[in-house]
Amino acid sequence: MQISSSPHVHSGVTVEKIMWGVVIALLPATIGSVYFFGARVIAVLGVSIGVSALLELAIKKGNIRDGSALLTGLLLAFNLPPGVPLWVVAVGAFFAVAIVKQAFGGLGCNIFNPALGGRVFLMAAWPSHMTSGWHAPHAVRGVAAVSGATPLAILKEGSAVMEGLPEWRELFFGNVSGCIGETSVLLLLIGAIFLLCKRYITWHVPFSFIGTVAAFTLIAEKSIPNGFIFHILAGGLFLGAFFMATDYVTSPITPKGKLIFGIGCGIITSVIRLYGGYPEGVSYSILLMNAATPLIDRHTRLRVFGERKKSNA
Amino acid sequence: MRRVSFKHGIHPPEKKETTRSKPIEDFPLPKKVIIPLSQHTGRPNESIVKKGERVETGQLIGETSAFISSPVHASLSGIVSAIEPRPHPLGMKVQSVVIESDEKDEWISASDAVQGSPDNIKDLIKSAGIAGLGGAAFPTHVKLSPPANKKIEFLIINGAECEPYLTSDERVMLEYSAAIVEGIEILKKVLGVEKVVLGIELNKPECIAAMSKAVQGKDIEIVGLKTKYPQGGEKQLIKAILGREVPRRGLPLDVGCVVQNVGTVVAVRDAVIKKKPLIERVVTVTGSAVEEPKNLRVRIGTPFIELLNFCNFQKDSAGKVIMGGPMMGISQHNLDVPVIKGTSGILAMKKEEVIEYNHRQCIRCARCVESCPVYLMPYEISLASESDRFDIAEKLGVFDCIECGVCGYVCPATRHMTHLMKKAKTYANFLKSSRS
Ligand code: SF4
Numbered sequence: 001m002q003i004s005s006s007p008h009v010h011s012g013v014t015v016e017k018i019m020w021g022v023v024i025a026l027l028p029a030t031i032g033s034v035y036f037f038g039a040r041v042i043a044v045l046g047v048s049i050g051v052s053a054l055l056e057l058a059i060k061k062g063n064i065r066d067g068s069a070l071l072t073g074l075l076l077a078f079n080l081p082p083g084v085p086l087w088v089v090a091v092g093a094f095f096a097v098a099i100v101k102q103a104f105g106g107l108g109c110n111i112f113n114p115a116l117g118g119r120v121f122l123m124a125a126w127p128s129h130m131t132s133g134w135h136a137p138h139a140v141r142g143v144a145a146v147s148g149a150t151p152l153a154i155l156k157e158g159s160a161v162m163e164g165l166p167e168w169r170e171l172f173f174g175n176v177s178g179c180i181g182e183t184s185v186l187l188l189l190i191g192a193i194f195l196l197c198k199r200y201i202t203w204h205v206p207f208s209f210i211g212t213v214a215a216f217t218l219i220a221e222k223s224i225p226n227g228f229i230f231h232i233l234a235g236g237l238f239l240g241a242f243f244m245a246t247d248y249v250t251s252p253i254t255p256k257g258k259l260i261f262g263i264g265c266g267i268i269t270s271v272i273r274l275y276g277g278y279p280e281g282v283s284y285s286i287l288l289m290n291a292a293t294p295l296i297d298r299h300t301r302l303r304v305f306g307e308r309k310k311s312n313a
Numbered sequence: 314m315r316r317v318s319f320k321h322g323i324h325p326p327e328k329k330e331t332t333r334s335k336p337i338e339d340f341p342l343p344k345k346v347i348i349p350l351s352q353h354t355g356r357p358n359e360s361i362v363k364k365g366e367r368v369e370t371g372q373l374i375g376e377t378s379a380f381i382s383s384p385v386h387a388s389l390s391g392i393v394s395a396i397e398p399r400p401h402p403l404g405m406k407v408q409s410v411v412i413e414s415d416e417k418d419e420w421i422s423a424s425d426a427v428q429g430s431p432d433n434i435k436d437l438i439k440s441a442g443i444a445g446l447g448g449a450a451f452p453t454h455v456k457l458s459p460p461a462n463k464k465i466e467f468l469i470i471n472g473a474e475c476e477p478y479l480t481s482d483e484r485v486m487l488e489y490s491a492a493i494v495e496g497i498e499i500l501k502k503v504l505g506v507e508k509v510v511l512g513i514e515l516n517k518p519e520c521i522a523a524m525s526k527a528v529q530g531k532d533i534e535i536v537g538l539k540t541k542y543p544q545g546g547e548k549q550l551i552k553a554i555l556g557r558e559v560p561r562r563g564l565p566l567d568v569g570c571v572v573q574n575v576g577t578v579v580a581v582r583d584a585v586i587k588k589k590p591l592i593e594r595v596v597t598v599t600g601s602a603v604e605e606p607k608n609l610r611v612r613i614g615t616p617f618i619e620l621l622n623f624c625n626f627q628k629d630s631a632g633k634v635i636m637g638g639p640m641m642g643i644s645q646h647n648l649d650v651p652v653i654k655g656t657s658g659i660l661a662m663k664k665e666e667v668i669e670y671n672h673r674q675c676i677r678c679a680r681c682v683e684s685c686p687v688y689l690m691p692y693e694i695s696l697a698s699e700s701d702r703f704d705i706a707e708k709l710g711v712f713d714c715i716e717c718g719v720c721g722y723v724c725p726a727t728r729h730m731t732h733l734m735k736k737a738k739t740y741a742n743f744l745k746s747s748r749s
């Protein structure tokens with residue numbers, strides 16, 4: 001007879017299930033990206049996922065099955081322009097898995113979100129590759145081979161080029177230029193709802209993140225009418241809020257901490273977009289808040305059952 | 314009827330269907346019983362019988378003068394064949410009295426079995442060896458003796474039975490509703506309380522109906538508890554019913570409550586009205602490795618294996634046998650261990666049902682934090698315990714942990730959460746005692 005400590009049953013929700021669940025949630029957006037930007041996306045995805053998985057195998061053999069390396073590769077590719085050179089992709093994947101994740105001790109020990117760490121490293125090292133290579137959707141297949149500047153970049157350029165701004169409807173469906181996986185709010189939402197229903201993520205981070213961006217830009221964005229809707233739909237906000245900022249390892253653990261984290265991300269994103277040098281600030285905001293996570297955790301501890309509330313102690 | 318609940322907790326599959334409709338059956342007298350001298354929380358008893366001596370059913374065989382203790386009685390008539398350490402369901406070996414049955418089951422006279430005058434009900438309860446039948450086996454007379462400065466307002470009767478699989482309390486509520494009410498009246502008198510609340514989980518509508526009928530005309534409130542684990546934990550029960558939080562490291566009496574399990578209430582009633590000591594209890598024998606699961610009335614000291622075989626135990630396919638439920642129960646190595654006062658169930662799982670907790674790095678998913686019924690941060694404590702930082706574990710509140718198993722159940726990294734909690738408590742206590 002086997003002897004072990006209680007409990008003797010388990011919920012059945014394992015690390016593998018969660019990681020593969022997130023991969024499944026990203027499938028609609030993955031398929032959408034191939035549709036919007038063409039077959040080259042497949043090559044980027046392949047290199048990113050392949051390098052991540054191989055590195056994970058090489059560094060920590062046992063862990064490949066948990067699917068986290070595949071997820072990192074997928075998310076990194078989602079955050080790259082469709083036309084990025086493949087060697088840049090490979091370097092990014094190396095940095096994400098070998099440095100940001102495994103050098104800190106692997107899944108569970110890393111401080112920064114690996115995919116975002118990879119992306120920001122590439123932005124710093126090869127800014128030109130990371131800010132060009134935009135494809136207007138369908139450009140590769142020659143449907144509408146127009147300029148590929150991203151909507152947020154157009155907004156940043158100012159009123160001279162404003163007529164290039166896409167309609168909200170196109171932003172929602174994803175028929176705009178941008179990073180591989182970030183453009184279609186609709187397809188990302190389908191995955192997000194799946195994750196929420198499965199309880200693989202909670203509402204706290206994404207809702208407070210997006211809500212804060214909405215509130216901030218409602219007040220501060222004056223260059224276009226109803227700019228806050230544009231800010232919600234454009235860029236990588238949905239991808240970041242639902243799939244990157246919710247990363248367990250690098251975000252706070254209590255509900256209150258998660259709300260603070262989301263609000264912080266929202267403020268930093270808005271400030272960068274409105275007043276900073278970059279058109280987009282989602283990645284930076286999440287990484288900065290990743291760094292603040294231990295601090296947030298320390299100050300948002302739960303009140304232990306039966307502990308007298310301060311007020312009546 | 315009020316419907317109440319507590320925060321956090323989980324919803325494991327209930328698995329009660331197989332035994333909930335099976336009436337309590339008498340298990341035939343065993344050939345021998347093994348009665349551990351320590352079955353309760355508190356000081357172990359000393360044997361007062363000798364090897365070779367004849368004892369009668371109900372005869373006192375072990376006692377101690379300590380207040381926090383509970384005597385033990387012979388559960389059969391026969392000859393004491395050994396007094397020696399024997400395997401105990403809680404692990405270690407424990408000094409035990411082994412009685413070979415003479416198959417006559419001759420009872421000692423009631424007044425000899427349970428001594429004390431009726432005006433001192435607490436003495437009767439102590440003398441009858443009553444201890445909490447919910448699992449912890451805390452001596453009942455101690456719970457009924459609050460210090461004079463604590464005013465007890467509420468008697469709360471625990472009919473939650475929130476552990477999956479177990480149905481012994483459920484059957485007791487259905488078959489002994491009148492006895493429960495009589496027991497409650499006795500306890501009311503002992504404690505001098507007016508208000509009594511009986512909490513029953515809503516997954517037992519028949520019990521709610523039966524008890525509602527039984528309490529008609531009495532001042533006993535029945536409250537429906539939302540089905541959630543661990544609703545039957547004392548602190549969770551009080552929080553749900555009264556909205557009061559037992560202070561950290563405090564007791565229910567700090568918020569004016571005494572909690573008793575329904576099975577214990579019936580035992581109290583038998584002790585006081587019939588002068589019957591605690592020599593038998595209801596045990597649910599269940600799980601995929603028994604073909605005919607049952608609720609059995611069993612003499613204390615009956616070896617597990619006999620109960621299992623009585624329910625058509627599939628020895629070859631069995632992978633784990635647990636005393637209690639799957640969340641808090643204790644897995645057994647030796648199936649000759651005896652039923653003790655706290656044995657609410659025996660759960661036999663098939664090999665393929667036994668899960669491996671393959672301990673891995675915490676991924677900070679927050680599931681344990683969102684589910685812990687005492688609002689701890691189990692992941693942090695588990696990390697501290699893992700690296701032998703028991704001082705940190707203590708600061709993080711490991712002594713508030715009720716070892717309910719919730720954090721382990723939800724952990725996707727299948728960490729040995731509850732084990733790490735117990736480890737931290739044991740070592741922290743050990744370090745403290747060795748320092749002083
Ligand atoms: S075992 Fe302890 S730490 Fe884990 S959930 Fe239960 S009370 Fe909380």
Ligand code: SF4
Nearest residue numbers: 675676678679681724
């Ligand atoms: S449930 Fe397990 S993996 Fe999740 S935070 Fe708790 S200990 Fe870590």
